[in-house]
Amino acid sequence: MVVTIVGLGLMGGSLALALRRHDDGPYLIGVVRNQARAEEAQSLDVVDEVTTDWRDAVARAHIVVLATPVRTLIRQIRQIGPHLQSDALVIDLGSTKTEICQALAQLPDHVQPIGGHPMCGKEVAGLVHAEATLYEGATFVLCPLERTAPWARELALDLVNRVGARPLILPPDLHDHLVATISHLPYLVAAALVGTTHQVGKQDPRVWQVAASGFRDTTRVASSDVKMMLDILLTNRAAVLDMLARYLEELNTLRSLLEEDNEGELRLYLASIKALRDAHFG
Amino acid sequence: MVVTIVGLGLMGGSLALALRRHDDGPYLIGVVRNQARAEEAQSLDVVDEVTTDWRDAVARAHIVVLATPVRTLIRQIRQIGPHLQSDALVIDLGSTKTEICQALAQLPDHVQPIGGHPMCGKEVAGLVHAEATLYEGATFVLCPLERTAPWARELALDLVNRVGARPLILPPDLHDHLVATISHLPYLVAAALVGTTHQVGKQDPRVWQVAASGFRDTTRVASSDVKMMLDILLTNRAAVLDMLARYLEELNTLRSLLEEDNEGELRLYLASIKALRDAHFG
Numbered sequence: 001m002v003v004t005i006v007g008l009g010l011m012g013g014s015l016a017l018a019l020r021r022h023d024d025g026p027y028l029i030g031v032v033r034n035q036a037r038a039e040e041a042q043s044l045d046v047v048d049e050v051t052t053d054w055r056d057a058v059a060r061a062h063i064v065v066l067a068t069p070v071r072t073l074i075r076q077i078r079q080i081g082p083h084l085q086s087d088a089l090v091i092d093l094g095s096t097k098t099e100i101c102q103a104l105a106q107l108p109d110h111v112q113p114i115g116g117h118p119m120c121g122k123e124v125a126g127l128v129h130a131e132a133t134l135y136e137g138a139t140f141v142l143c144p145l146e147r148t149a150p151w152a153r154e155l156a157l158d159l160v161n162r163v164g165a166r167p168l169i170l171p172p173d174l175h176d177h178l179v180a181t182i183s184h185l186p187y188l189v190a191a192a193l194v195g196t197t198h199q200v201g202k203q204d205p206r207v208w209q210v211a212a213s214g215f216r217d218t219t220r221v222a223s224s225d226v227k228m229m230l231d232i233l234l235t236n237r238a239a240v241l242d243m244l245a246r247y248l249e250e251l252n253t254l255r256s257l258l259e260e261d262n263e264g265e266l267r268l269y270l271a272s273i274k275a276l277r278d279a280h281f282g
Numbered sequence: 283m284v285v286t287i288v289g290l291g292l293m294g295g296s297l298a299l300a301l302r303r304h305d306d307g308p309y310l311i312g313v314v315r316n317q318a319r320a321e322e323a324q325s326l327d328v329v330d331e332v333t334t335d336w337r338d339a340v341a342r343a344h345i346v347v348l349a350t351p352v353r354t355l356i357r358q359i360r361q362i363g364p365h366l367q368s369d370a371l372v373i374d375l376g377s378t379k380t381e382i383c384q385a386l387a388q389l390p391d392h393v394q395p396i397g398g399h400p401m402c403g404k405e406v407a408g409l410v411h412a413e414a415t416l417y418e419g420a421t422f423v424l425c426p427l428e429r430t431a432p433w434a435r436e437l438a439l440d441l442v443n444r445v446g447a448r449p450l451i452l453p454p455d456l457h458d459h460l461v462a463t464i465s466h467l468p469y470l471v472a473a474a475l476v477g478t479t480h481q482v483g484k485q486d487p488r489v490w491q492v493a494a495s496g497f498r499d500t501t502r503v504a505s506s507d508v509k510m511m512l513d514i515l516l517t518n519r520a521a522v523l524d525m526l527a528r529y530l531e532e533l534n535t536l537r538s539l540l541e542e543d544n545e546g547e548l549r550l551y552l553a554s555i556k557a558l559r560d561a562h563f564g
Binding site for chain 2: 123168185190194198210216222229246247280
Protein backbone atom coordinates (compact mmCIF):
# COMPACT_ATOMS: atom_id res chain seq x y z
CA MET A 1 0.00 0.00 0.00
CA VAL A 2 1.40 3.38 -1.07
CA VAL A 3 0.22 6.56 0.68
CA THR A 4 1.25 9.85 -0.87
CA ILE A 5 1.02 12.89 1.37
CA VAL A 6 1.00 16.19 -0.52
CA GLY A 7 2.37 18.85 1.83
CA LEU A 8 4.60 17.94 4.77
CA GLY A 9 3.74 20.69 7.21
CA LEU A 10 2.45 20.27 10.76
CA MET A 11 -0.60 18.22 9.73
CA GLY A 12 0.87 16.16 6.86
CA GLY A 13 4.10 15.57 8.75
CA SER A 14 2.30 14.47 11.92
CA LEU A 15 0.11 12.12 9.88
CA ALA A 16 3.21 10.54 8.36
CA LEU A 17 4.84 10.13 11.78
CA ALA A 18 1.66 8.59 13.19
CA LEU A 19 1.42 6.07 10.32
CA ARG A 20 5.11 5.14 10.68
CA ARG A 21 4.57 3.95 14.24
CA HIS A 22 3.00 0.77 12.89
CA ASP A 23 5.23 -2.05 11.65
CA ASP A 24 2.69 -2.93 8.97
CA GLY A 25 2.31 0.69 7.93
CA PRO A 26 2.06 1.77 4.28
CA TYR A 27 4.94 2.95 2.09
CA LEU A 28 4.93 6.73 2.50
CA ILE A 29 5.77 9.26 -0.20
CA GLY A 30 5.89 12.91 0.76
CA VAL A 31 5.43 15.64 -1.84
CA VAL A 32 7.14 18.93 -1.00
CA ARG A 33 7.52 22.28 -2.74
CA ASN A 34 11.27 22.48 -3.24
CA GLN A 35 14.65 20.94 -2.57
CA ALA A 36 15.11 22.67 0.80
CA ARG A 37 11.86 21.16 2.08
CA ALA A 38 12.88 17.79 0.68
CA GLU A 39 16.15 17.89 2.62
CA GLU A 40 14.33 18.89 5.81
CA ALA A 41 11.90 15.97 5.44
CA GLN A 42 14.77 13.59 4.75
CA SER A 43 16.79 14.73 7.74
CA LEU A 44 13.73 14.39 10.01
CA ASP A 45 13.04 10.91 8.53
CA VAL A 46 9.32 11.54 8.17
CA VAL A 47 8.52 9.47 5.06
CA ASP A 48 10.05 6.61 3.08
CA GLU A 49 10.54 8.79 0.05
CA VAL A 50 10.34 12.52 -0.51
CA THR A 51 9.90 14.18 -3.87
CA THR A 52 8.98 17.41 -5.62
CA ASP A 53 7.48 15.44 -8.54
CA TRP A 54 3.82 15.37 -7.52
CA ARG A 55 2.65 13.80 -10.80
CA ASP A 56 4.73 10.67 -10.28
CA ALA A 57 3.93 10.55 -6.56
CA VAL A 58 0.15 10.69 -6.96
CA ALA A 59 0.26 8.28 -9.94
CA ARG A 60 1.85 5.62 -7.69
CA ALA A 61 -0.54 6.14 -4.73
CA HIS A 62 -3.37 3.95 -3.44
CA ILE A 63 -4.23 6.77 -1.05
CA VAL A 64 -3.52 10.44 -1.70
CA VAL A 65 -3.67 12.72 1.36
CA LEU A 66 -3.79 16.44 0.57
CA ALA A 67 -2.37 18.43 3.47
CA THR A 68 -1.91 21.97 2.16
CA PRO A 69 -3.79 25.23 2.92
CA VAL A 70 -7.41 25.18 1.72
CA ARG A 71 -7.13 27.19 -1.48
CA THR A 72 -3.90 25.45 -2.54
CA LEU A 73 -5.69 22.20 -1.90
CA ILE A 74 -8.61 23.13 -4.16
CA ARG A 75 -6.14 23.92 -6.98
CA GLN A 76 -4.34 20.62 -6.39
CA ILE A 77 -7.58 18.60 -6.52
CA ARG A 78 -8.18 20.04 -10.01
CA GLN A 79 -4.63 19.21 -11.11
CA ILE A 80 -4.19 15.64 -9.84
CA GLY A 81 -7.32 14.13 -11.46
CA PRO A 82 -5.76 12.94 -14.73
CA HIS A 83 -2.77 11.39 -12.94
CA LEU A 84 -4.61 9.24 -10.37
CA GLN A 85 -4.81 5.46 -10.69
CA SER A 86 -8.11 3.63 -10.70
CA ASP A 87 -9.74 3.26 -7.24
CA ALA A 88 -7.27 5.63 -5.62
CA LEU A 89 -8.68 7.14 -2.41
CA VAL A 90 -8.29 10.93 -2.27
CA ILE A 91 -8.68 12.47 1.18
CA ASP A 92 -7.84 16.00 2.27
CA LEU A 93 -7.08 17.53 5.68
CA GLY A 94 -8.54 20.97 4.89
CA SER A 95 -10.19 23.04 7.62
CA THR A 96 -13.28 23.95 5.58
CA LYS A 97 -15.27 21.40 3.67
CA THR A 98 -18.00 22.82 1.40
CA GLU A 99 -15.78 24.22 -1.36
CA ILE A 100 -13.32 21.36 -1.05
CA CYS A 101 -16.02 18.70 -1.37
CA GLN A 102 -17.38 20.53 -4.43
CA ALA A 103 -13.90 20.26 -5.97
CA LEU A 104 -13.57 16.60 -4.90
CA ALA A 105 -16.87 15.85 -6.64
CA GLN A 106 -15.28 16.89 -9.95
CA LEU A 107 -12.56 14.22 -9.76
CA PRO A 108 -12.70 11.47 -12.45
CA ASP A 109 -15.24 8.71 -11.82
CA HIS A 110 -12.59 6.01 -11.36
CA VAL A 111 -11.25 7.56 -8.09
CA GLN A 112 -12.77 7.64 -4.60
CA PRO A 113 -12.86 11.09 -2.96
CA ILE A 114 -13.71 11.82 0.68
CA GLY A 115 -13.34 15.06 2.63
CA GLY A 116 -11.49 15.06 5.95
CA HIS A 117 -10.72 17.44 8.78
CA PRO A 118 -8.79 16.36 11.85
CA MET A 119 -9.72 18.65 14.79
CA CYS A 120 -6.20 19.08 16.07
CA GLY A 121 -3.38 21.48 15.40
CA LYS A 122 -1.16 24.05 17.01
CA GLU A 123 -0.60 27.75 16.59
CA VAL A 124 2.80 26.91 15.12
CA ALA A 125 3.22 25.71 11.55
CA GLY A 126 5.78 23.57 9.78
CA LEU A 127 7.26 20.09 9.76
CA VAL A 128 9.62 20.90 12.60
CA HIS A 129 6.60 21.00 14.96
CA ALA A 130 5.08 17.73 13.68
CA GLU A 131 4.37 15.03 16.29
CA ALA A 132 3.38 11.38 15.96
CA THR A 133 0.78 11.89 18.71
CA LEU A 134 -0.89 15.03 17.32
CA TYR A 135 -3.96 13.09 16.12
CA GLU A 136 -4.24 10.97 19.29
CA GLY A 137 -7.79 11.24 20.67
CA ALA A 138 -8.74 14.06 18.28
CA THR A 139 -12.10 14.14 16.51
CA PHE A 140 -11.46 13.55 12.78
CA VAL A 141 -14.39 14.71 10.66
CA LEU A 142 -15.08 12.75 7.47
CA CYS A 143 -17.35 14.05 4.70
CA PRO A 144 -18.05 11.21 2.27
CA LEU A 145 -19.54 12.27 -1.07
CA GLU A 146 -22.62 10.53 -2.40
CA ARG A 147 -20.39 8.73 -4.89
CA THR A 148 -17.89 7.52 -2.26
CA ALA A 149 -18.04 3.68 -2.24
CA PRO A 150 -18.55 1.83 1.07
CA TRP A 151 -15.09 0.22 0.79
CA ALA A 152 -13.51 3.65 0.34
CA ARG A 153 -15.32 4.98 3.43
CA GLU A 154 -13.96 1.97 5.35
CA LEU A 155 -10.46 2.66 4.11
CA ALA A 156 -10.73 6.28 5.27
CA LEU A 157 -12.04 5.15 8.67
CA ASP A 158 -9.12 2.74 8.94
CA LEU A 159 -6.68 5.61 8.26
CA VAL A 160 -8.37 7.73 10.94
CA ASN A 161 -8.20 4.89 13.46
CA ARG A 162 -4.56 4.16 12.65
CA VAL A 163 -3.48 7.65 13.63
CA GLY A 164 -5.43 7.38 16.89
CA ALA A 165 -8.22 9.81 16.00
CA ARG A 166 -11.99 9.43 16.46
CA PRO A 167 -14.04 9.61 13.25
CA LEU A 168 -17.16 11.77 13.02
CA ILE A 169 -19.21 11.73 9.79
CA LEU A 170 -20.73 15.11 8.91
CA PRO A 171 -22.13 16.76 5.79
CA PRO A 172 -19.76 19.52 4.55
CA ASP A 173 -22.08 22.48 5.23
CA LEU A 174 -22.84 21.34 8.78
CA HIS A 175 -19.10 20.84 9.37
CA ASP A 176 -18.42 24.39 8.18
CA HIS A 177 -21.14 25.80 10.43
CA LEU A 178 -19.82 23.96 13.50
CA VAL A 179 -16.16 24.82 12.96
CA ALA A 180 -17.06 28.45 12.27
CA THR A 181 -18.36 28.40 15.86
CA ILE A 182 -15.51 26.72 17.67
CA SER A 183 -12.51 27.55 15.50
CA HIS A 184 -12.92 30.40 13.01
CA LEU A 185 -14.89 32.67 15.34
CA PRO A 186 -12.42 32.16 18.23
CA TYR A 187 -9.60 33.08 15.85
CA LEU A 188 -11.22 36.42 14.94
CA VAL A 189 -12.17 37.05 18.58
CA ALA A 190 -8.56 36.47 19.65
CA ALA A 191 -7.19 38.63 16.82
CA ALA A 192 -9.45 41.52 17.84
CA LEU A 193 -8.25 41.15 21.46
CA VAL A 194 -4.64 41.55 20.34
CA GLY A 195 -5.73 44.48 18.14
CA THR A 196 -7.47 46.23 21.05
CA THR A 197 -4.46 45.67 23.30
CA HIS A 198 -2.22 47.11 20.60
CA GLN A 199 -4.33 50.29 20.55
CA VAL A 200 -4.06 50.58 24.35
CA GLY A 201 -0.35 49.74 24.17
CA LYS A 202 0.32 52.67 21.86
CA GLN A 203 -0.67 54.94 24.77
CA ASP A 204 0.99 52.80 27.46
CA PRO A 205 3.21 49.85 26.51
CA ARG A 206 3.07 48.57 30.10
CA VAL A 207 -0.19 46.89 29.11
CA TRP A 208 1.95 44.08 27.67
CA GLN A 209 3.85 43.83 30.94
CA VAL A 210 0.70 43.18 32.99
CA ALA A 211 -0.63 40.63 30.49
CA ALA A 212 -0.33 37.18 32.06
CA SER A 213 -1.28 33.57 31.30
CA GLY A 214 -4.99 34.38 30.90
CA PHE A 215 -4.31 36.80 28.06
CA ARG A 216 -1.69 34.50 26.59
CA ASP A 217 -4.13 31.58 26.39
CA THR A 218 -7.12 33.61 25.23
CA THR A 219 -5.08 34.98 22.31
CA ARG A 220 -3.00 31.90 21.47
CA VAL A 221 -4.83 31.13 18.22
CA ALA A 222 -4.14 34.68 16.97
CA SER A 223 -0.59 33.42 16.34
CA SER A 224 -1.86 30.87 13.81
CA ASP A 225 -0.40 30.77 10.30
CA VAL A 226 -1.91 33.70 8.38
CA LYS A 227 -2.07 32.03 4.97
CA MET A 228 -3.85 29.03 6.46
CA MET A 229 -6.36 31.17 8.35
CA LEU A 230 -6.99 33.50 5.42
CA ASP A 231 -7.84 30.50 3.22
CA ILE A 232 -10.18 29.21 5.92
CA LEU A 233 -11.98 32.53 6.41
CA LEU A 234 -12.38 33.16 2.69
CA THR A 235 -13.70 29.68 1.91
CA ASN A 236 -16.13 29.78 4.86
CA ARG A 237 -17.13 33.44 4.72
CA ALA A 238 -20.90 33.08 5.01
CA ALA A 239 -20.79 30.76 8.04
CA VAL A 240 -18.14 32.88 9.75
CA LEU A 241 -20.09 36.11 9.18
CA ASP A 242 -23.25 34.46 10.50
CA MET A 243 -21.40 33.31 13.61
CA LEU A 244 -19.79 36.73 14.10
CA ALA A 245 -23.26 38.30 14.07
CA ARG A 246 -24.48 35.84 16.71
CA TYR A 247 -21.36 36.47 18.77
CA LEU A 248 -21.76 40.24 18.66
CA GLU A 249 -25.33 39.78 19.88
CA GLU A 250 -24.13 37.62 22.77
CA LEU A 251 -21.43 40.09 23.74
CA ASN A 252 -23.89 42.97 23.54
CA THR A 253 -26.21 41.12 25.93
CA LEU A 254 -23.35 40.84 28.40
CA ARG A 255 -22.50 44.51 27.86
CA SER A 256 -26.08 45.55 28.62
CA LEU A 257 -26.11 43.59 31.87
CA LEU A 258 -22.95 45.36 32.96
CA GLU A 259 -24.21 48.74 31.79
CA GLU A 260 -27.41 48.27 33.79
CA ASP A 261 -25.37 47.12 36.80
CA ASN A 262 -27.66 44.09 36.80
CA GLU A 263 -25.73 42.01 39.31
CA GLY A 264 -28.33 39.27 39.65
CA GLU A 265 -28.64 38.52 35.94
CA LEU A 266 -24.90 38.91 35.40
CA ARG A 267 -24.20 36.35 38.12
CA LEU A 268 -26.68 33.90 36.60
CA TYR A 269 -25.20 34.37 33.13
CA LEU A 270 -21.58 33.96 34.23
CA ALA A 271 -22.38 30.98 36.47
CA SER A 272 -24.16 29.17 33.63
CA ILE A 273 -21.22 29.88 31.29
CA LYS A 274 -18.76 28.49 33.83
CA ALA A 275 -20.93 25.41 34.39
CA LEU A 276 -21.15 24.81 30.62
CA ARG A 277 -17.42 25.12 30.05
CA ASP A 278 -16.53 23.02 33.09
CA ALA A 279 -18.95 20.33 31.91
CA HIS A 280 -17.31 20.11 28.49
CA PHE A 281 -13.66 20.76 29.39
CA GLY A 282 -13.44 20.30 33.19
CA MET B 283 8.01 39.51 61.95
CA VAL B 284 4.39 38.37 61.85
CA VAL B 285 2.50 38.26 58.54
CA THR B 286 -1.24 37.68 58.70
CA ILE B 287 -2.87 36.54 55.48
CA VAL B 288 -6.64 37.04 55.43
CA GLY B 289 -8.09 34.48 53.02
CA LEU B 290 -6.24 31.27 52.18
CA GLY B 291 -7.44 30.61 48.68
CA LEU B 292 -5.33 30.19 45.56
CA MET B 293 -3.62 33.58 45.92
CA GLY B 294 -3.27 33.81 49.71
CA GLY B 295 -2.28 30.16 49.98
CA SER B 296 0.33 30.44 47.23
CA LEU B 297 1.77 33.56 48.87
CA ALA B 298 2.09 31.68 52.16
CA LEU B 299 3.79 28.74 50.45
CA ALA B 300 6.19 31.09 48.63
CA LEU B 301 7.14 32.87 51.88
CA ARG B 302 7.69 29.57 53.68
CA ARG B 303 10.40 28.55 51.22
CA HIS B 304 12.82 30.90 53.03
CA ASP B 305 14.46 29.80 56.28
CA ASP B 306 14.36 33.36 57.60
CA GLY B 307 10.72 33.76 56.57
CA PRO B 308 8.15 35.53 58.76
CA TYR B 309 5.77 33.85 61.20
CA LEU B 310 2.60 33.24 59.19
CA ILE B 311 -0.95 33.45 60.50
CA GLY B 312 -3.76 32.49 58.14
CA VAL B 313 -7.29 33.77 58.69
CA VAL B 314 -10.03 31.53 57.31
CA ARG B 315 -13.82 31.59 57.30
CA ASN B 316 -14.70 28.50 59.27
CA GLN B 317 -13.45 25.36 60.97
CA ALA B 318 -13.51 23.25 57.81
CA ARG B 319 -11.19 25.71 56.05
CA ALA B 320 -8.97 25.80 59.13
CA GLU B 321 -8.59 22.02 59.05
CA GLU B 322 -7.81 22.08 55.34
CA ALA B 323 -5.08 24.71 55.86
CA GLN B 324 -3.65 22.75 58.76
CA SER B 325 -3.55 19.49 56.85
CA LEU B 326 -1.85 21.21 53.89
CA ASP B 327 0.63 22.87 56.29
CA VAL B 328 0.39 26.27 54.60
CA VAL B 329 0.91 28.61 57.57
CA ASP B 330 2.35 28.46 61.10
CA GLU B 331 -1.02 29.16 62.65
CA VAL B 332 -4.53 29.18 61.30
CA THR B 333 -7.48 30.91 62.92
CA THR B 334 -11.00 32.17 62.37
CA ASP B 335 -10.40 35.03 64.84
CA TRP B 336 -9.43 37.82 62.45
CA ARG B 337 -9.38 40.50 65.17
CA ASP B 338 -6.64 38.78 67.11
CA ALA B 339 -4.75 37.81 63.94
CA VAL B 340 -4.60 41.33 62.48
CA ALA B 341 -3.83 42.84 65.91
CA ARG B 342 -0.64 40.73 66.10
CA ALA B 343 0.52 41.43 62.54
CA HIS B 344 3.38 43.60 61.26
CA ILE B 345 2.08 42.95 57.76
CA VAL B 346 -1.55 42.20 56.91
CA VAL B 347 -2.16 40.69 53.46
CA LEU B 348 -5.79 40.76 52.34
CA ALA B 349 -6.41 37.97 49.84
CA THR B 350 -10.19 37.76 49.43
CA PRO B 351 -12.51 38.73 46.53
CA VAL B 352 -12.55 42.49 45.84
CA ARG B 353 -15.83 43.46 47.53
CA THR B 354 -15.15 41.26 50.58
CA LEU B 355 -11.76 42.91 50.76
CA ILE B 356 -13.26 46.42 50.75
CA ARG B 357 -15.52 45.43 53.66
CA GLN B 358 -12.56 43.95 55.53
CA ILE B 359 -10.44 47.08 55.08
CA ARG B 360 -13.22 49.05 56.83
CA GLN B 361 -13.42 46.48 59.66
CA ILE B 362 -9.75 45.92 60.49
CA GLY B 363 -8.76 49.59 61.01
CA PRO B 364 -9.40 49.83 64.77
CA HIS B 365 -7.57 46.55 65.44
CA LEU B 366 -4.28 47.23 63.63
CA GLN B 367 -1.07 47.97 65.48
CA SER B 368 0.95 51.12 64.83
CA ASP B 369 3.04 51.02 61.62
CA ALA B 370 1.38 47.84 60.41
CA LEU B 371 1.68 47.46 56.63
CA VAL B 372 -1.65 46.64 54.98
CA ILE B 373 -1.42 45.23 51.45
CA ASP B 374 -4.15 43.61 49.39
CA LEU B 375 -4.06 41.24 46.41
CA GLY B 376 -7.26 42.50 44.81
CA SER B 377 -7.68 42.48 41.02
CA THR B 378 -9.04 46.05 40.78
CA LYS B 379 -7.39 48.96 42.52
CA THR B 380 -9.34 52.24 42.39
CA GLU B 381 -12.10 51.38 44.87
CA ILE B 382 -9.73 49.37 47.04
CA CYS B 383 -7.20 52.20 47.28
CA GLN B 384 -10.03 54.58 48.19
CA ALA B 385 -10.90 52.23 51.05
CA LEU B 386 -7.23 51.86 52.04
CA ALA B 387 -6.95 55.66 52.23
CA GLN B 388 -9.58 55.64 55.01
CA LEU B 389 -7.45 53.44 57.31
CA PRO B 390 -6.22 55.08 60.56
CA ASP B 391 -3.19 57.37 60.19
CA HIS B 392 -0.91 55.11 62.24
CA VAL B 393 -0.95 52.28 59.66
CA GLN B 394 0.72 52.03 56.24
CA PRO B 395 -1.56 50.98 53.37
CA ILE B 396 -0.47 49.99 49.87
CA GLY B 397 -2.48 48.44 47.04
CA GLY B 398 -1.21 45.28 45.36
CA HIS B 399 -2.13 43.06 42.43
CA PRO B 400 -0.03 40.07 41.42
CA MET B 401 -0.62 39.29 37.71
CA CYS B 402 -0.85 35.56 38.12
CA GLY B 403 -3.62 33.12 38.82
CA LYS B 404 -5.43 30.16 37.40
CA GLU B 405 -8.95 29.42 36.30
CA VAL B 406 -9.29 27.17 39.36
CA ALA B 407 -9.89 28.56 42.83
CA GLY B 408 -9.10 27.31 46.32
CA LEU B 409 -6.21 26.41 48.57
CA VAL B 410 -5.94 22.95 47.08
CA HIS B 411 -4.59 24.53 43.87
CA ALA B 412 -2.09 26.81 45.66
CA GLU B 413 1.56 26.57 44.55
CA ALA B 414 4.77 27.99 46.02
CA THR B 415 5.87 29.01 42.51
CA LEU B 416 2.67 30.76 41.40
CA TYR B 417 4.22 34.23 41.81
CA GLU B 418 7.54 33.28 40.22
CA GLY B 419 8.35 35.75 37.43
CA ALA B 420 4.90 37.37 37.54
CA THR B 421 4.43 41.13 37.36
CA PHE B 422 3.20 42.34 40.80
CA VAL B 423 1.56 45.75 40.57
CA LEU B 424 1.95 48.02 43.60
CA CYS B 425 -0.19 51.12 44.12
CA PRO B 426 1.32 53.18 46.97
CA LEU B 427 -0.93 55.90 48.37
CA GLU B 428 0.38 59.42 48.80
CA ARG B 429 0.57 58.76 52.52
CA THR B 430 2.53 55.50 52.19
CA ALA B 431 5.94 56.05 53.85
CA PRO B 432 9.13 55.19 51.91
CA TRP B 433 10.03 52.45 54.41
CA ALA B 434 6.59 50.87 53.92
CA ARG B 435 7.03 50.92 50.13
CA GLU B 436 10.39 49.19 50.62
CA LEU B 437 8.78 46.56 52.84
CA ALA B 438 6.14 45.89 50.19
CA LEU B 439 8.85 45.63 47.50
CA ASP B 440 10.73 43.19 49.70
CA LEU B 441 7.61 41.04 50.02
CA VAL B 442 7.14 41.07 46.24
CA ASN B 443 10.77 40.09 45.67
CA ARG B 444 10.61 37.33 48.27
CA VAL B 445 7.82 35.54 46.42
CA GLY B 446 9.79 35.82 43.16
CA ALA B 447 7.57 38.42 41.46
CA ARG B 448 8.58 41.58 39.58
CA PRO B 449 7.20 44.82 41.05
CA LEU B 450 5.57 47.45 38.84
CA ILE B 451 4.40 50.73 40.43
CA LEU B 452 1.19 52.09 38.87
CA PRO B 453 -1.51 54.56 39.89
CA PRO B 454 -4.80 52.73 40.66
CA ASP B 455 -6.83 54.15 37.76
CA LEU B 456 -4.13 53.33 35.21
CA HIS B 457 -3.88 49.82 36.65
CA ASP B 458 -7.63 49.37 36.27
CA HIS B 459 -7.54 50.61 32.67
CA LEU B 460 -4.68 48.24 31.75
CA VAL B 461 -6.13 45.15 33.42
CA ALA B 462 -9.55 45.87 31.89
CA THR B 463 -7.74 45.39 28.56
CA ILE B 464 -5.77 42.23 29.21
CA SER B 465 -7.85 40.48 31.87
CA HIS B 466 -11.45 41.67 32.31
CA LEU B 467 -12.17 42.10 28.59
CA PRO B 468 -10.71 38.66 27.72
CA TYR B 469 -12.95 37.15 30.40
CA LEU B 470 -16.12 38.62 28.85
CA VAL B 471 -14.92 37.76 25.35
CA ALA B 472 -14.36 34.14 26.40
CA ALA B 473 -17.70 33.96 28.22
CA ALA B 474 -19.53 35.19 25.11
CA LEU B 475 -17.73 32.54 23.03
CA VAL B 476 -19.02 29.81 25.33
CA GLY B 477 -22.47 31.45 25.21
CA THR B 478 -22.51 31.48 21.40
CA THR B 479 -21.36 27.87 21.27
CA HIS B 480 -24.11 26.95 23.71
CA GLN B 481 -26.71 28.48 21.36
CA VAL B 482 -25.30 26.49 18.43
CA GLY B 483 -25.07 23.38 20.61
CA LYS B 484 -28.79 23.53 21.37
CA GLN B 485 -29.36 22.84 17.67
CA ASP B 486 -26.47 20.37 17.29
CA PRO B 487 -24.55 19.17 20.36
CA ARG B 488 -21.79 17.81 18.12
CA VAL B 489 -20.36 21.33 18.17
CA TRP B 490 -18.78 20.38 21.53
CA GLN B 491 -17.30 17.27 19.97
CA VAL B 492 -15.43 19.18 17.25
CA ALA B 493 -14.14 21.78 19.74
CA ALA B 494 -10.40 21.18 20.23
CA SER B 495 -7.44 22.76 22.02
CA GLY B 496 -7.88 26.13 20.30
CA PHE B 497 -11.39 26.54 21.69
CA ARG B 498 -10.32 25.14 25.05
CA ASP B 499 -7.54 27.72 25.43
CA THR B 500 -9.49 30.66 24.05
CA THR B 501 -12.27 30.02 26.59
CA ARG B 502 -10.16 28.90 29.57
CA VAL B 503 -10.72 32.07 31.59
CA ALA B 504 -14.52 31.64 31.26
CA SER B 505 -14.11 28.92 33.92
CA SER B 506 -12.83 31.47 36.45
CA ASP B 507 -14.51 31.77 39.85
CA VAL B 508 -17.78 33.67 39.32
CA LYS B 509 -17.82 35.53 42.63
CA MET B 510 -14.28 36.74 42.06
CA MET B 511 -15.02 37.89 38.50
CA LEU B 512 -18.32 39.53 39.41
CA ASP B 513 -16.55 41.59 42.09
CA ILE B 514 -13.91 42.58 39.54
CA LEU B 515 -16.40 43.59 36.85
CA LEU B 516 -18.60 45.57 39.24
CA THR B 517 -15.69 47.46 40.83
CA ASN B 518 -14.18 48.26 37.41
CA ARG B 519 -17.36 48.80 35.42
CA ALA B 520 -16.45 52.06 33.67
CA ALA B 521 -13.05 50.85 32.44
CA VAL B 522 -14.48 47.49 31.35
CA LEU B 523 -17.36 49.12 29.44
CA ASP B 524 -14.92 51.50 27.76
CA MET B 525 -12.73 48.58 26.71
CA LEU B 526 -15.73 46.56 25.52
CA ALA B 527 -16.72 49.47 23.27
CA ARG B 528 -13.20 49.61 21.79
CA TYR B 529 -13.21 45.86 21.33
CA LEU B 530 -16.55 45.85 19.53
CA GLU B 531 -15.16 48.50 17.19
CA GLU B 532 -12.09 46.38 16.48
CA LEU B 533 -14.17 43.27 15.84
CA ASN B 534 -16.53 45.22 13.56
CA THR B 535 -13.53 46.40 11.53
CA LEU B 536 -12.51 42.78 11.04
CA ARG B 537 -16.09 41.86 10.17
CA SER B 538 -16.25 44.59 7.51
CA LEU B 539 -13.04 43.35 5.88
CA LEU B 540 -14.50 39.87 5.66
CA GLU B 541 -17.87 41.13 4.46
CA GLU B 542 -16.17 43.14 1.69
CA ASP B 543 -14.05 40.09 0.81
CA ASN B 544 -11.09 42.45 1.16
CA GLU B 545 -8.34 39.83 1.03
CA GLY B 546 -5.44 42.29 0.85
CA GLU B 547 -6.42 44.31 3.92
CA LEU B 548 -7.47 41.22 5.82
CA ARG B 549 -4.05 39.63 5.20
CA LEU B 550 -2.27 42.79 6.38
CA TYR B 551 -4.43 43.00 9.50
CA LEU B 552 -4.00 39.33 10.46
CA ALA B 553 -0.26 39.36 9.72
CA SER B 554 0.27 42.42 11.93
CA ILE B 555 -1.75 40.78 14.73
CA LYS B 556 0.31 37.61 14.51
CA ALA B 557 3.55 39.62 14.51
CA LEU B 558 2.41 41.58 17.57
CA ARG B 559 1.44 38.51 19.55
CA ASP B 560 4.57 36.58 18.56
CA ALA B 561 6.71 39.55 19.59
CA HIS B 562 5.16 39.66 23.06
CA PHE B 563 4.55 35.96 23.73
CA GLY B 564 6.63 34.10 21.12
